[in-house]
Amino acid sequence: MAKFCGKCGNKLKNENAKFCDKCGSKISNATRSTNTTVNTPINNAPIYKEKSMPLALILSFLLPGIGIVYAGDVAKGLAVFIGLVVINFLLNTLLKSPITPILSIALIICSLYLTYEEVNAVNEKNRKLMRNQF
Numbered sequence: 001m002a003k004f005c006g007k008c009g010n011k012l013k014n015e016n017a018k019f020c021d022k023c024g025s026k027i028s029n030a031t032r033s034t035n036t037t038v039n040t041p042i043n044n045a046p047i048y049k050e051k052s053m054p055l056a057l058i059l060s061f062l063l064p065g066i067g068i069v070y071a072g073d074v075a076k077g078l079a080v081f082i083g084l085v086v087i088n089f090l091l092n093t094l095l096k097s098p099i100t101p102i103l104s105i106a107l108i109i110c111s112l113y114l115t116y117e118e119v120n121a122v123n124e125k126n127r128k129l130m131r132n133q134f
């Protein structure tokens with residue numbers, strides 16, 4: 001069975017060698033003796049941070065659509081924000097009725113749903129990108 005340096009992953013020519021002939025580090029008895037996995041340093045691939053669903057939902061709850069901006073789609077988020085603010089304004093000025101608050105709540109729920117979809121889509125896309133890198 002071939003021996004590998006535990007530090008750099010170099011395959012040792014001499015199985016009884018006390019030191020690695022590549023990096024010079026001492027070979028311990030605990031050295032892995034598998035030839036399938038070689039220790040490769042983690043490359044400098046960009047790390048995709050998962051978007052936080054709770055944070056996105058809180059943002060969209062406070063300011064409709066802003067959670068979508070946080071998720072990465074600025075244009076869509078602002079469109080939802082402006083759209084909902086305008087609709088809400090129209091509802092409260094033109095359609096003064098007892099159901100207006102219910103419609104406003106429905107709009108907030110709508111914005112939260114769009115935010116939820118957006119965060120899921122962005123996280124799924126990033127996970128796919130991550131998988132393709134390795």
Ligand SMILES: [Zn+2]
Nearest residue numbers: 005008020023
């Ligand atoms: Zn070595």
